[in-house]
Amino acid sequence: MTDAFFHPSILFIAGAFLIPLLWGKVQKAYLLIIPAIAFLICIGASQGTYGVYNFLGHEIIFAKIDKLSLVFSYVFTIMAFIGMMYGLHVKDAGQHMAAYFYIGSALGVTFAGDYFTLFVFWEIMAFASAYLVFAQRDDAAVKAGFRYILVHIAGGVFLLGGIILHYAETGSIIFGPIEQNGSAAFYLIMIGFIMNAAVPPLHAWLADAYPEATVTGAVFMAAFTTKTAVYVLVRAFPGTEILVWLGVIMALYGVVYAVLENDCRRLLAYHIVSQVGYMVAGVGMGTYMTLNGSVSHAFAHILYKALLFMGAGAVIYMTGRRKLTELGGLYRTMPVTLTLYMIGGFAISAFPLFSGFVSKSMVVAGAAADHRPVVALLLTMASAGTFLHTGLKLPYYMFFGKDSGLRPKEPPMNMLIAMGIAAFLCIAIGVVPGQLYNILPYPVHFEPYTGDHVTSALGILMFTALGFFLLLKKLDPEPTISADTDWFYRKGSLIFMWFARKPVGAWEGFITEIANTAVMPFIYAVARLGFWIDRNIVDKAVNGVAGIIMSLSAGVRRVQTGLLQHYAIGMVLGIMVIIFIFSVIK
Amino acid sequence: MLEKIVNFIGDEKNAKTNKIILYVILVVVFAADFFVPREHAHYIWDKIPGWGAVYGFVSCVLIIVVSKFFGHQGKLMKKEDYYD
Numbered sequence: 001m002t003d004a005f006f007h008p009s010i011l012f013i014a015g016a017f018l019i020p021l022l023w024g025k026v027q028k029a030y031l032l033i034i035p036a037i038a039f040l041i042c043i044g045a046s047q048g049t050y051g052v053y054n055f056l057g058h059e060i061i062f063a064k065i066d067k068l069s070l071v072f073s074y075v076f077t078i079m080a081f082i083g084m085m086y087g088l089h090v091k092d093a094g095q096h097m098a099a100y101f102y103i104g105s106a107l108g109v110t111f112a113g114d115y116f117t118l119f120v121f122w123e124i125m126a127f128a129s130a131y132l133v134f135a136q137r138d139d140a141a142v143k144a145g146f147r148y149i150l151v152h153i154a155g156g157v158f159l160l161g162g163i164i165l166h167y168a169e170t171g172s173i174i175f176g177p178i179e180q181n182g183s184a185a186f187y188l189i190m191i192g193f194i195m196n197a198a199v200p201p202l203h204a205w206l207a208d209a210y211p212e213a214t215v216t217g218a219v220f221m222a223a224f225t226t227k228t229a230v231y232v233l234v235r236a237f238p239g240t241e242i243l244v245w246l247g248v249i250m251a252l253y254g255v256v257y258a259v260l261e262n263d264c265r266r267l268l269a270y271h272i273v274s275q276v277g278y279m280v281a282g283v284g285m286g287t288y289m290t291l292n293g294s295v296s297h298a299f300a301h302i303l304y305k306a307l308l309f310m311g312a313g314a315v316i317y318m319t320g321r322r323k324l325t326e327l328g329g330l331y332r333t334m335p336v337t338l339t340l341y342m343i344g345g346f347a348i349s350a351f352p353l354f355s356g357f358v359s360k361s362m363v364v365a366g367a368a369a370d371h372r373p374v375v376a377l378l379l380t381m382a383s384a385g386t387f388l389h390t391g392l393k394l395p396y397y398m399f400f401g402k403d404s405g406l407r408p409k410e411p412p413m414n415m416l417i418a419m420g421i422a423a424f425l426c427i428a429i430g431v432v433p434g435q436l437y438n439i440l441p442y443p444v445h446f447e448p449y450t451g452d453h454v455t456s457a458l459g460i461l462m463f464t465a466l467g468f469f470l471l472l473k474k475l476d477p478e479p480t481i482s483a484d485t486d487w488f489y490r491k492g493s494l495i496f497m498w499f500a501r502k503p504v505g506a507w508e509g510f511i512t513e514i515a516n517t518a519v520m521p522f523i524y525a526v527a528r529l530g531f532w533i534d535r536n537i538v539d540k541a542v543n544g545v546a547g548i549i550m551s552l553s554a555g556v557r558r559v560q561t562g563l564l565q566h567y568a569i570g571m572v573l574g575i576m577v578i579i580f581i582f583s584v585i586k
Numbered sequence: 587m588l589e590k591i592v593n594f595i596g597d598e599k600n601a602k603t604n605k606i607i608l609y610v611i612l613v614v615v616f617a618a619d620f621f622v623p624r625e626h627a628h629y630i631w632d633k634i635p636g637w638g639a640v641y642g643f644v645s646c647v648l649i650i651v652v653s654k655f656f657g658h659q660g661k662l663m664k665k666e667d668y669y670d
Contacts, residue, residue, distance in 0.1 A: 331593070335589045452624045456638030459636065463616075466608070474650055491669075
């Protein structure tokens, strides 16, 4: 066991400042070397607590390393490498810096041992990722970016409120499992976390912002924000019953919206919601098997979802189009992209020999073992929907279907290499799951490759395909957008503005009118009266008093002659008066 | 190799062949489910051969029909300039 641990967040966040100073090949090499070093650090790290500082009488723990944080750090650093490779051709140093901040803060959350550290990195993550939306620089992206950052700030406020209450109740800021006492702190922290996990109805920011981000930025976003949320949920909320049902709803919710969606990356974004649903449900059930399932599914998900976003991003990058209604027939000129995308599609759909099969089934089997047949059935239904969209609908309308006449070339080599690495890992995990199972937080007693599991999985998937081809006409994408819970703040803000302009404005006008016609003249009249009273009564009274005093003092002044004999006469007369008074009264 | 397979699948001329291949796969998958041991079955439906195929198909149809119902009748689908 080594005593030192070089925190990879420092590597990324401090390292980000070097990026704009480098150029050309040196910069590219640097962008790739840092994630590689970070990965090696995480591989070499031993469990323990590092970087403990005293801050205002509290222990700040920058790195608490156990199996749970390690497995997330592995996949985050692998993903950092893949994502940087995919974005290597991008000249905008700002985007690379934002990505580094984003990765660094996600790792910071992963290793955080206390709520203070967690919260700081949590907020850096929100702002760094928002930049990846803004960097797209068109009007829709800027607006979506602002909505994204506002929603995340709101979520952060919930989290902070929960942390403060938690501290007030327990006197501790150590980040760990929270007591299931239904206190306000419990729910506020949970709301902060599940908002980042995109649990409906707090999920709309994801499907709103991700498709507006840059081609390369969206790849990072698909990987980090929701999965750090899964990590903190696994750490703090295992066995929270409500999460089981929120997770199941999520899994199906994403599927329903994916049917309606026409924007290719928004369709994929809704499938993030769906897939994270499995992980949230796994956390909710809270058995070793389902928690392992959540963690392994997060691991697999980061890689195949990134691959899918990279595939769709490659098409957007080469064609400049993102709507399925405007794409089609690209298989002719982009067969490699298609193949790599399909590997991601098979992985997310949980085809045997692909990564989703060995991770997703652990959650579903865990639900069955936990005596939750309805959960198991509904999650299985959602996985049919997953294949339907990401494995069939999207590739069909993008690469096959009606010919759009577009003949784009394959994307740049660095994009293909990045997709190739992700595709390789999707297959490797599926073929040799033991390696992934070994790094999970709890011991694994699960064998995915049993005969009946394989055949029933294939049955579900292939007959989903049959349903797809039979109902193909019904599935044709339509040039629409779908109203989601972001309606409440997008249209809601319009209602608010209308309310501010119309009723509030009218009321304000009415009040002004009354003020101008009735209140102000009255006030003027009172003021005039006051002025008259002041001038004619108060001033005259003051002047009168002054006149009396002046004439009095004029009289008194004449008494003061300054001649000694006058004063002497006065004194003698006074003494005589006193003597006279005393003799008479006696 | 890769290009050939992709072009074969994509070519309209092979639509019929592709269909036949799909049907063969479906039959094989469905049949295979009858020949596997089921000692891991938790619930009654896990013991029914062909359950996965039926459930997959029903799920697929249900998802499409219900979603489109929400989209059209539930007015979730809006014109693209809805928020502008």
